[in-house]
Structures are given as C-alpha cells and as structure tokens.
Amino acid sequence: MSEIKITGYKCKACGRVHYPKHEQCLTCKGRDFEPLTPDGNARLLAYTQIFNLPWGFDERFLIIGVGEFENGIKAMGQIKADSLDKIKTGMELKPSWEPVRHQYGEPVYGLKFKPLE
Amino acid sequence: MRDVAIIGVGMIPFGRRDQDSLVDMLAYASLKALDDAQLGDKAVDAVYVANMGGGILQHQTAIASALVDRLSLLPAAADTVENGPASGASAVKNGVLAVASGYYDVVLVAGGEKMREVSGWRATDFVATLTHPEVEYPYGITLPGMAGMFTRLYMEKYGLTREMLTAVAIKNQTVGTLNPYAHVTMAITKEGILESPHSVVNNPIIADPLHLYDACPISDGAAAVLLCPLEMAKKLTKHTPVVIAGFGQATDTHTLQEREDPTDLKAVTLAAQQAFTMAGIGPEDIDVAELHDAFTILEVAESEHVGFFKKGEGGKAALAGRTKLGGEIPINVSGGLKARGHPVGATGVAQVVDITWQLRHELPEGRQVLGATYGLTVNFGGFGNNVLSLILKRSA
Amino acid sequence: MAVDMELEAVLRPPECPQAHYPAKVITLANSKRMVVREVTRDDVPTLLKAVHPTLFIDKDYYNVVGARIYSELLAWQYYRVQNEFCLVGQIDGIMVGMVNSRMYTAETGMSLHTLAIDRGLRVGAHLFAAKMEHHIEYLGQDEVLIVAESPIGFRRWMIEYGLEPTTIPHELGGAPSYRLTRELYFASKARLVVGDRPVPEELMALAEKEIVVADEAMIREKIVGLRGR
Ligand SMILES: CC(C)(COP(=O)(O)OP(=O)(O)OC[C@H]1O[C@@H](n2cnc3c(N)ncnc32)[C@H](O)[C@@H]1OP(=O)(O)O)[C@@H](O)C(=O)NCCC(=O)NCCS
Ligand SMILES: [Zn+2]
Numbered sequence: 001m002s003e004i005k006i007t008g009y010k011c012k013a014c015g016r017v018h019y020p021k022h023e024q025c026l027t028c029k030g031r032d033f034e035p036l037t038p039d040g041n042a043r044l045l046a047y048t049q050i051f052n053l054p055w056g057f058d059e060r061f062l063i064i065g066v067g068e069f070e071n072g073i074k075a076m077g078q079i080k081a082d083s084l085d086k087i088k089t090g091m092e093l094k095p096s097w098e099p100v101r102h103q104y105g106e107p108v109y110g111l112k113f114k115p116l117e
Numbered sequence: 118m119r120d121v122a123i124i125g126v127g128m129i130p131f132g133r134r135d136q137d138s139l140v141d142m143l144a145y146a147s148l149k150a151l152d153d154a155q156l157g158d159k160a161v162d163a164v165y166v167a168n169m170g171g172g173i174l175q176h177q178t179a180i181a182s183a184l185v186d187r188l189s190l191l192p193a194a195a196d197t198v199e200n201g202p203a204s205g206a207s208a209v210k211n212g213v214l215a216v217a218s219g220y221y222d223v224v225l226v227a228g229g230e231k232m233r234e235v236s237g238w239r240a241t242d243f244v245a246t247l248t249h250p251e252v253e254y255p256y257g258i259t260l261p262g263m264a265g266m267f268t269r270l271y272m273e274k275y276g277l278t279r280e281m282l283t284a285v286a287i288k289n290q291t292v293g294t295l296n297p298y299a300h301v302t303m304a305i306t307k308e309g310i311l312e313s314p315h316s317v318v319n320n321p322i323i324a325d326p327l328h329l330y331d332a333c334p335i336s337d338g339a340a341a342v343l344l345c346p347l348e349m350a351k352k353l354t355k356h357t358p359v360v361i362a363g364f365g366q367a368t369d370t371h372t373l374q375e376r377e378d379p380t381d382l383k384a385v386t387l388a389a390q391q392a393f394t395m396a397g398i399g400p401e402d403i404d405v406a407e408l409h410d411a412f413t414i415l416e417v418a419e420s421e422h423v424g425f426f427k428k429g430e431g432g433k434a435a436l437a438g439r440t441k442l443g444g445e446i447p448i449n450v451s452g453g454l455k456a457r458g459h460p461v462g463a464t465g466v467a468q469v470v471d472i473t474w475q476l477r478h479e480l481p482e483g484r485q486v487l488g489a490t491y492g493l494t495v496n497f498g499g500f501g502n503n504v505l506s507l508i509l510k511r512s513a
Numbered sequence: 514m515a516v517d518m519e520l521e522a523v524l525r526p527p528e529c530p531q532a533h534y535p536a537k538v539i540t541l542a543n544s545k546r547m548v549v550r551e552v553t554r555d556d557v558p559t560l561l562k563a564v565h566p567t568l569f570i571d572k573d574y575y576n577v578v579g580a581r582i583y584s585e586l587l588a589w590q591y592y593r594v595q596n597e598f599c600l601v602g603q604i605d606g607i608m609v610g611m612v613n614s615r616m617y618t619a620e621t622g623m624s625l626h627t628l629a630i631d632r633g634l635r636v637g638a639h640l641f642a643a644k645m646e647h648h649i650e651y652l653g654q655d656e657v658l659i660v661a662e663s664p665i666g667f668r669r670w671m672i673e674y675g676l677e678p679t680t681i682p683h684e685l686g687g688a689p690s691y692r693l694t695r696e697l698y699f700a701s702k703a704r705l706v707v708g709d710r711p712v713p714e715e716l717m718a719l720a721e722k723e724i725v726v727a728d729e730a731m732i733r734e735k736i737v738g739l740r741g742r
Binding site: 316318 | 539540541542543544545572633634635638639642664668703704705706707708737738
Binding site for chain 1: 236237238239241242245249251252253255256257258259261262265266267269270273321322323324325326370371372373374375379
C-alpha cells in the first residue's frame with residue numbers, strides 16, 4: 001500500500017494513464033479506468049525554483065517539479081533541496097506525502113520529492 | 118457570414134492607476150473607442166467585457182452590467198467574458214461572431230484589469246488560481262514557475278540561451294520607451310541585466326531559469342474596440358477600415374504534465390492555423406505581430422508555433438534582430454506585455470488596438486511598420502491551455 | 514542661534530568610534546552608474562530637500578518613512594542621536610535614494626530606513642545591501658536589528674535575506690525586530706551585495722561636487738506617477 005494519496009486513472013481501452021482525473025480518456029474518449037496508485041520512486045521531468053511566492057507561503061523560495069512514477073503517473077510536487085545545485089532532469093526522486101502548505105491554520109498534504117544521491 | 122471591421126479603438130495608459138476603479142478604466146477606454154469611431158446616432162447593440170479578476174481582486178462581479186450602466190448604453194446586451202489571461206481575445210472573438218452572424222450591428226468590446234490594488238503576493242496568488250486546484254495550486258506553483266519549468270525544457274531540447282531571452286527583453290523594453298501607453302518605459306541594457314556582475318541584484322531569478330526582466334510587470338489598464346459590419350464601416354468611419362480576416366482558438370490539457378511533449382504548445386499552433394486558413398494566407402504574409410510575451414520565453418515559443426520560425430529557431434532569430442522593427446517579422450513593436458504591462462483581461466484587446474493602429478498606419482516613426490497590411494495576435498491563456506489568435510487586415 | 518557648548522556637552526550623546534564607509538559604484542539595469550557613498554552632517558539640509566516631498570505621499574508608506582527619516586536626519590544634524598550614519602545613491606550627481614542606520618552598541622546595529630526616490634532600478638535593494646555591508650564589514654558589528662514598515666520592505670529584507678525573527682523590541686517601536694547576523698550576511702552576500710571599489714575619480718568627483726536634488730514635482734511623479742511601481 002502506497003502512503004502517497006494520489007489516484008491515477010489508466011484507460012482500460014487504450015492504456016493511457018491520467019492524473020488528474022478526466023471523465024473521458026484524453027486519447028480515445030473511453031470512460032472505463034483502472035485506478036492506480038503511484039509505485040516506487042519517480043523520475044524528474046521538469047523543475048524550477050520560484051522566488052516570488054504567492055500569498056500563503058513564508059519560505060524564501062520553493063523548488064517545484066514534475067515527477068513520473070514507474071507506472072506512468074506524472075505529478076507535481078515540492079522538491080526537498082536547498083538549491084538547484086544537485087538537481088537534474090531525469091534524476092531519481094523518493095516521494096513522500098507531507099504538508100505542502102497551510103490554509104486557514106490547517107496543514108494541506110501533498111507530494112514531496114527527495115532527490116536521491 | 119458578414120465581414121467584420123474595427124471602426125474604433127481606445128486604450129488608456131497602463132501602469133499603476135490607483136485613482137481609478139476597474140469600471141472607471143473600462144469606461145475611459147470605451148469612451149475613447151466610441152469617440153474614435155464617430156458612430157453618430159448609431160446605437161451600440163451589445164457589449165462584451167473581458168475581465169479575469171473582478172470577483173477575486175475587487176470583490177465585484179457582473180462587470181459588463183456595471184459598464185453598460187456607467188456608459189448609459191442601456192438597454193444594450195452585455196456579457197462578461199472570463200477566460201483567464203486570454204479573456205481579451207475571447208471577448209473580441211465573441212464580438213466578431215455576433216456581428217458576423219448578422220445578429221448585432223454595433224458591438225463594443227472592452228477589456229480591463231486592476232491588479233495593483235492588492236500586494237504582489239495576492240496578485241501572484243490570483244493569477245495562480247488558473248492552475249489545477251488539486252494537483253498544481255496547493256504546491257505554490259505560479260505562472261512564472263510554470264514558465265520557468267517550460268523554459269528549462271526548451272533550453273534542454275533546443276539549446277535556447279539566456280542571451281536569446283535577454284535579447285527579447287531588451288527589444289521590447291527599448292521600443293516600449295516610445296509607447297505612451299506602456300507601463301515600463303525604462304530602457305535596459307545587456308550589460309546591466311546579463312553581463313555585469315552587478316546584474317545578480319539588478320535582474321534576480323524569479324523562477325529559475327527566468328529572471329525579473331524576463332517577466333511582464335503586474336499592471337492596471339483597459340482597452341476597447343468597436344466592431345461593425347464592413348459595409349457599415351465604409352459609410353461611417355474616416356479611418357481606413359481594418360477587418361478581422363481570421364481567428365482561431367484551441368485548448369490543451371489543463372496541466373503541463375499531461376502533454377505528450379510539454380515543449381509543444383499545440384493550442385498555439387492550432388489557433389494560428391485556424392486563423393491563417395480563415396484569412397487565406399500564411400505566416401509569411403504577416404507584416405507585424407503582437408505575441409503574448411508575459412515571459413520572454415513565450416514570445417520565442419509562440420513565434421515558432423505560429424510558423425514564423427522553425428522549432429528551436431525563434432531564440433536565434435530574436436538574437437539576430439530578425440524580430441525587431443525593420444527585421445523580417447517585427448514582433449511586439451508596442452513593447453509587448455513586457456513593456457505595455459499585462460492587466461490580464463485587457464491584454465487581448467490591447468493587442469488588437471495596437472495592431473489596428475499599425476494597419477491604419479497611424480503610429481509615429483520608430484514604431485510604425487511601413488506599409489503593413491496583415492497583423493497577427495496571440496493571446497495565451499492558462500499555461501497554453503486556452504489560446505486565441507486573430508488576424509487583422511487593412512482593407513483598402 | 515549660538516550654541517552653548519557647555520550645555521551641549523550634557524545634551525549630546527557620547528559616540529563610539531565609527532569607521533568610514535568606502536564609496537562604491539554599481540552598474541544598474543540601464544547601464545547607469547550609481548555611486549553609493551557616506552555623507553556627513555553638512556549634507557543634511559540637501560537631503561531634507563529630497564525627503565520633503567515624500568512627507569505628503571500617502572502611498573506605500575512613503576509618508577511614514579519619509580517623516581521619520583526627516584526627523585532622524587535633523588536629530589543627527591543637531592547631535593541628538595548617537596552614532597547615526599547615512600549613505601546616499603547618486604546617478605550623474607542626482608540623488609536617487611538614501612539609507613540611514615546607527616550603531617546601537619559596538620556589536621549591534623539598528624537599521625533605520627531606506628528610501629528610494631527613483632523606482633524601477635532596484636535602487637532600494639542596492640542601498641539596503643550597502644547599509645548591511647557597512648554594519649557587518651566596516652563597522653565590524655555582529656548583528657543588525659531590522660523592522661519593515663511596508664510590504665515591499667518586508668519582501669525585500671525579511672524574505673530575500675532570510676532574516677531571523679526575534680522578540681527583541683526595535684528602536685522604531687514597530688513589530689519585533691528581525692535580525693541579520695554575520696553568518697546570514699555572508700550566506701547571502703554573493704547574491705545581494707555588489708559594487709566596485711574604488712570609484713573612478715571623475716565619477717567620485719561628480720558625486721561629491723553636489724548632491725543634486727530633483728524638484729518636488731519630479732520626485733512625486735517618480736514615486737507615485739502612473740509608472741511608479
Ligand atoms: C516579475 C515579478 C515577479 C516581479 O515581482 P515583484 O518583485 O513583486 O515586483 P515589484 O513590483 O516589487 O517590482 C520589483 C522591481 O522591479 C521592477 N519591475 C517589476 N517587474 C518588472 C518587469 N516585468 N519589467 C521591468 N521592471 C519590473 C519594479 O519597478 C521594481 O523596482 P524597484 O525595486 O526599484 O521598486 C512580477 O511582476 C510578476 O509576477 N510578473 C508576472 C505576472 C504574471 O504572472 N502574469 C500572468 C501571466 S499569464
Ligand atoms: Zn483511452
């Protein structure tokens with residue numbers, strides 16, 4: 001059982017993996033999906049370090065990226081790093097489910113990625 | 118379908134307009150368009166208002182109803198069009214369809230936004246509300262952040278460099294100094310924002326690899342155009358009529374991550390193709406373009422996706438000066454969003470106003486593309502998930 | 514009026530020795546050169562002329578900051594504040610901004626204010642950095658206490674420098690102080706503090722010849738005009 005509370009949707013007709021949810025498959029308009037949970041580590045597809053944050057964040061910056069899990073789910077998350085020095089497209093990331101921000105005094109949980117090596 | 122002409126345009130200077138409310142700005146720009154058109158006793162049949170943030174930033178909704186009342190255009194039909202940063206071109210498109218269909222004769226389209234009323238944090242958060250509410254927004258992603266991720270992919274794939282992006286920023290801010298409607302009227306230099314070691318403070322990173330001068334400022338502003346059938350325009354107006362020769366609009370996945378190739382802005386390509394097909398011309402026929410350079414990378418990517426340059430060549434073309442006034446395809450001779458500013462709802466309308474001035478040959482030396490006949494705009498909504506392109510033609 | 518020096522000896526605060534800030538020159542985004550240098554009490558009347566229009570600008574807390582600087586400058590001129598210093602930024606001789614601050618003790622700096630008259634060139638960011646540079650590197654202090662009076666200041670100082678929140682009251686009487694330590698300063702220095710020394714002779718001569726102050730209407734326009742950001 002994955003602790004990552006994300007559900008991807010794999011089209012039963014053509015196999016395309018969706019995240020977030022669509023009512024019809026982006027490729028074939030199929031409506032039957034097999035729910036998927038993220039599996040194993042992820043690979044970094046894209047990233048940035050943002051310095052001008054929106055209201056609601058006290059950090060000086062955030063590093064945000066999109067990771068692709070082994071079963072094809074692609075998801076955005078916050079990357080745990082102090083700088084971009086060791087961050088590279090294609091690197092391996094270990095996912096976790098943690099507070100990513102606070103809203104109305106309550107933590108909001110989401111995906112975080114820890115860069116491996 | 119009837120041919121649709123632009124008979125009046127108006128814009129107020131963009132910037133920080135603390136004194137004016139959102140509806141004030143829309144009204145001032147509309148009056149300028151009405152005066153420019155010299156409608157006589159012809160009534161305005163319908164009004165389309167482009168606005169993205171009234172509900173969030175001003176806690177005001179039903180902006181179109183407020184505007185028709187303010188202008189005493191009652192009982193004209195009035196609709197507010199909210200389509201993110203592409204609201205402006207969406208409203209123009211709806212106005213064009215309404216006139217082309219034969220249903221309305223005289224249509225006013227006004228776009229406006231008041232973003233400086235709130236702090237930078239709030240404005241950034243407001244724009245970020247167009248991202249996916251569950252899988253993007255909670256992480257703190259911003260539009261500059263989206264553009265940053267996109268830029269890095271583009272650099273990795275095509276060898277785009279910071280020097281190329283800087284060339285776009287300098288080009289737009291330089292010509293922007295000549296635009297009385299522009300928010301930023303300060304020229305910048307390559308030395309000051311890229312080469313000098315002091316540039317780390319002058320031009321800090323906002324969303325790696327994008328820096329401050331890769332982004333448009335946050336602005337207040339409004340613009341308006343008045344549309345009517347071409348036949349009517351010929352009788353009414355003293356100006357050379359400018360017609361909407363083509364338009365296109367396409368959507369793409371809400372999130373960047375679900376695109377098969379995230380560097381491929383399919384909606385831009387499709388919107389432009391539709392517009393070219395409708396106008397019966399190709400990219401090589403365009404004399405001047407207003408592209409949605411909310412970030413320098415977008416001007417480069419759009420210049421490729423609409424077909425001015427091959428994929429991966431746009432940055433080099435900008436660096437070589439091919440997109441300057443006098444170059445083969447002058448882009449953003451207004452200064453673009455970079456210099457004019459980007460009051461989101463106003464932008465798509467402002468682009469049409471600037472192209473109309475170009476096609477009427479009304480601009481002063483230093484900004485006028487000599488003999489321009491065709492102009493193109495791209496208004497980019499979301500992060501490329503809802504894009505419009507319009508082609509305007511000088512009808513002579 | 515004649516100054517009674519015997520009485521003054523009682524009223525004037527004792528001062529600790531204070532190092533001089535060596536002038537530097539910064540290349541701005543438009544390639545203009547801004548000279549940043551320390552000014553003296555004799556320059557105060559000129560500085561007051563530049564600050565005066567801000568007293569009536571009810572925007573971005575310019576009036577609050579301007580009025581306080583005005584009084585701090587007068588207090589400095591008349592020896593009513595201990596160990597104050599003031600740095601100005603000049604482009605082609607014209608004053609584009611200033612910062613002031615003081616040594617609270619030999620070890621602790623008390624940051625007072627930052628005022629940018631020309632906006633859009635990050636003049637304020639450069640001047641604030643120079644002030645921190647003076648406290649830590651030239652006055653050799655261990656820490657500087659800082660409060661922000663405007664949201665823009667908060668963003669520039671507290672967030673960009675990653676300052677430490679403390680419960681120490683600040684002399685300006687506002688929110689509790691944030692603290693810049695030597696360690697934080699050197700951690701951010703490469704990113705935030707720039708400038709070349711020495712300042713080329715002609716540039717320095719021009720800056721020292723006269724602190725040129727734009728007229729009030731021009732200063733107002735630069736700060737609150739349509740393009741004032
Ligand atoms: C670029 C950006 C992050 C700067 O934010 P910021 O630092 O809070 O901006 P500020 O208003 O405090 O301005 C910072 C300085 O740079 C200047 N400036 C800001 N943006 C600028 C721009 N794009 N071009 C030129 N100058 C700019 C300001 O004049 C100011 O100078 P100062 O420090 O001397 O006062 C912000 O303008 C932004 O987010 N732009 C993008 C808006 C957006 O996403 N729109 C929707 C896209 S579809
Ligand atoms: Zn399918």
